[in-house]
Amino acid sequence: MSFRRPAGLRPAWLAAGVLTLLGAMVLALAFGSVRLPPGGVAVELLNLLPGVRLDSGLTDREVAILTQLRLPRVVLGALVGAMLALAGAAYQGAFRNPLADPHLLGVAAGAGLGVTAVIVLRATGDVAELPIGAPMAAFVGAVGAVALTWLLGAAGGRDRSPATLILAGVAVSAFLSAAQTYLLQRNVESVREVFSWTLGRLSTAGWHEVRVILPYVVVTAAIVLAQRRELDVLTVGDAEATSLGLHPQRSRYLLIIAASLGTAAAVSASGLIGFVGIIVPHTLRLMAGPSYRALLPLSLLFGAAFLVLADLVARTAGGDAEIPIGVVTAFLGAPFFVLVLRTNRAVPS
Amino acid sequence: MSAIEVEGLTVRLDGTLIVDGVDLDVAEGEWVTVIGPNGAGKSTALRAIGGLLPFGGTVRWHGVPADRLSRRERAKAVATVLQSPVVPPAMRVFDYVLLGRTPFIPPLGRESATDLAAVEEVLAALDLESFAGRRLETLSGGERQRVFLARALAQGAGILLLDEPTSALDIGHQQEVLELVDHLRAERGLTVLATMHDLTTAGEYADRMFLLAAGRVVASGTPAEVLTEPHLAEHYRVKVRIIEGDRGPLVVAVRG
Numbered sequence: 001m002s003f004r005r006p007a008g009l010r011p012a013w014l015a016a017g018v019l020t021l022l023g024a025m026v027l028a029l030a031f032g033s034v035r036l037p038p039g040g041v042a043v044e045l046l047n048l049l050p051g052v053r054l055d056s057g058l059t060d061r062e063v064a065i066l067t068q069l070r071l072p073r074v075v076l077g078a079l080v081g082a083m084l085a086l087a088g089a090a091y092q093g094a095f096r097n098p099l100a101d102p103h104l105l106g107v108a109a110g111a112g113l114g115v116t117a118v119i120v121l122r123a124t125g126d127v128a129e130l131p132i133g134a135p136m137a138a139f140v141g142a143v144g145a146v147a148l149t150w151l152l153g154a155a156g157g158r159d160r161s162p163a164t165l166i167l168a169g170v171a172v173s174a175f176l177s178a179a180q181t182y183l184l185q186r187n188v189e190s191v192r193e194v195f196s197w198t199l200g201r202l203s204t205a206g207w208h209e210v211r212v213i214l215p216y217v218v219v220t221a222a223i224v225l226a227q228r229r230e231l232d233v234l235t236v237g238d239a240e241a242t243s244l245g246l247h248p249q250r251s252r253y254l255l256i257i258a259a260s261l262g263t264a265a266a267v268s269a270s271g272l273i274g275f276v277g278i279i280v281p282h283t284l285r286l287m288a289g290p291s292y293r294a295l296l297p298l299s300l301l302f303g304a305a306f307l308v309l310a311d312l313v314a315r316t317a318g319g320d321a322e323i324p325i326g327v328v329t330a331f332l333g334a335p336f337f338v339l340v341l342r343t344n345r346a347v348p349s
Numbered sequence: 350m351s352a353i354e355v356e357g358l359t360v361r362l363d364g365t366l367i368v369d370g371v372d373l374d375v376a377e378g379e380w381v382t383v384i385g386p387n388g389a390g391k392s393t394a395l396r397a398i399g400g401l402l403p404f405g406g407t408v409r410w411h412g413v414p415a416d417r418l419s420r421r422e423r424a425k426a427v428a429t430v431l432q433s434p435v436v437p438p439a440m441r442v443f444d445y446v447l448l449g450r451t452p453f454i455p456p457l458g459r460e461s462a463t464d465l466a467a468v469e470e471v472l473a474a475l476d477l478e479s480f481a482g483r484r485l486e487t488l489s490g491g492e493r494q495r496v497f498l499a500r501a502l503a504q505g506a507g508i509l510l511l512d513e514p515t516s517a518l519d520i521g522h523q524q525e526v527l528e529l530v531d532h533l534r535a536e537r538g539l540t541v542l543a544t545m546h547d548l549t550t551a552g553e554y555a556d557r558m559f560l561l562a563a564g565r566v567v568a569s570g571t572p573a574e575v576l577t578e579p580h581l582a583e584h585y586r587v588k589v590r591i592i593e594g595d596r597g598p599l600v601v602a603v604r605g
Binding site (some may be wrong): 007083132226229232233235236239245246247289290291 | 449
């Protein structure tokens with residue numbers, strides 16, 4: 001690698017991200033209770049492009065399984081994974097805290113409370129569709145939660161360490177989860193619907209859910225990716241970033257709001273899926289370097305691929321009974337978190 | 350025209366008055382050092398002059414009030430090296446120095462050939478070319494200080510603010526870094542405003558000095574005028590002996 005080339009997104013890494021995501025999607029579309037030939041799946045995907053009509057060799061029933069059942073689920077999983085990984089990376093940069101993650105900051109719990117409130121207020125008993133207002137309610141909950149965590153974490157004054165913020169996030173999560181439980185206890189008729197959502201909506205995902213969260217995903221990705229150079233500058237601290245012409249607090253607010261919007265969209269569509277925002281960005285940092293100019297776009301691609309594959313495991317590893325996808329990511333994420341905790345002693349707070 | 354003019358500078362931190370009506374000026378190409386005991390407000394004043402803290406009073410750079418400039422324009426006019434800059438984990442020297450070009454890179458844009466050439470030039474000038482691919486955390490204290498300077502020089506600003514530039518260095522590296530700054534000042538016509546603790550070293554390099562105590566200027570002038578036994582005894586509460594040196598007064602603390 002030339003030392004004279006600035007850090008940034010290398011074409012080889014971009015290609016690797018795109019290929020990994022496409023490969024993960026083909027695998028996830030091919031495997032399940034009905035097994036489809038991956039080659040036929042790939043051809044059917046090409047048939048989705050305008051003007052393309054190739055013979056995939058799949059029966060009409062197989063095509064229906066592919067396009068009506070699996071494809072929306074895989075696309076939704078990719079969008080959710082992309083958002084959770086991107087939000088994790090953005091939070092880590094904005095807070096200059098390697099442990100920051102949508103779940104550990106309490107953002108997911110805030111979003112969860114927002115969605116629960118919408119379901120409880122609607123109380124139709126319809127578990128099939130995501131309420132249109134869910135992402136916005138989740139966003140309000142998410143921003144409230146991250147503000148609360150930030151204020152609590154800042155109470156530690158100048159001596160606060162990365163762990164202080166996370167401890168504040170744990171406290172906020174516990175508080176908001178208790179509020180959610182209280183809300184459910186007062187509205188028992190909604191328990192089934194909320195519980196089904198909490199375990200992961202990917203199992204009931206359709207194109208409706210994809211359409212509901214897509215605008216939020218696009219806005220979040222555009223804002224966060226536009227801030228990738230600022231995030232690199234923020235790594236030198238606020239005083240130096242200011243001396244370099246940046247407005248650190250403004251960049252930080254923008255990033256936190258955008259990341260919370262992405263988390264809210266993901267949580268409202270998929271329920272509570274943890275650790276994606278820790279696993280994906282940290283693995284990418286080890287492989288592609290610390291620059292956010294590479295980390296953010298790669299987090300989108302590899303986060304999407306990661307959750308698509310985690311969902312494939314969730315669907316297929318438990319036999320007939322599907323494992324909640326949050327359980328799969330937690331099995332991977334909890335040990336990974338310990339690893340990050342142990343290897344980040346030298347990271348400044 | 351003065352490169353830096355400061356009138357009635359006041360800075361409050363958490364409601365406490367830290368800098369209390371400081372007047373100060375630095376001529377073009379001059380090296381001025383602010384000294385004072387711990388808690389005198391040296392670093393706070395320097396940061397305020399660099400536009401890094403909100404302040405009362407007036408700060409002008411080359412005759413232009415600092416608060417009339419945008420953040421980017423400020424960064425092109427004044428470069429600051431903080432006392433203990435954050436060392437971003439795993440960042441390479443080249444990328445760190447390139448951060449100095451931030452004010453020249455448009456929002457959503459990328460670094461131009463001019464930016465890359467500026468970094469190359471600074472790395473060569475500071476004899477850091479062989480370090481370009483090294484991670485910052487693998488460098489020694491003296492090497493890091495040179496890299497911090499390189500980042501500031503890459504900004505291309507005519508005014509260089511240095512907050513305790515040698516506090517973490519041994520005596521050999523202290524001299525090496527200060528000689529480098531002095532050389533760059535002469536070569537590039539830089540104006541230097543620094544804060545320093547080591548009085549002898551400060552006196553050897555500064556053209557003029559300002560002595561701060563409790564947020565106010567209590568003495569100013571050439572090193573020989575400021576580094577006197579009565580001044581230091583009164584404001585540092587220490588007995589000193591001043592010995593005339595080749596390049597300025599040598600300050601030796603003696604047991605009272």
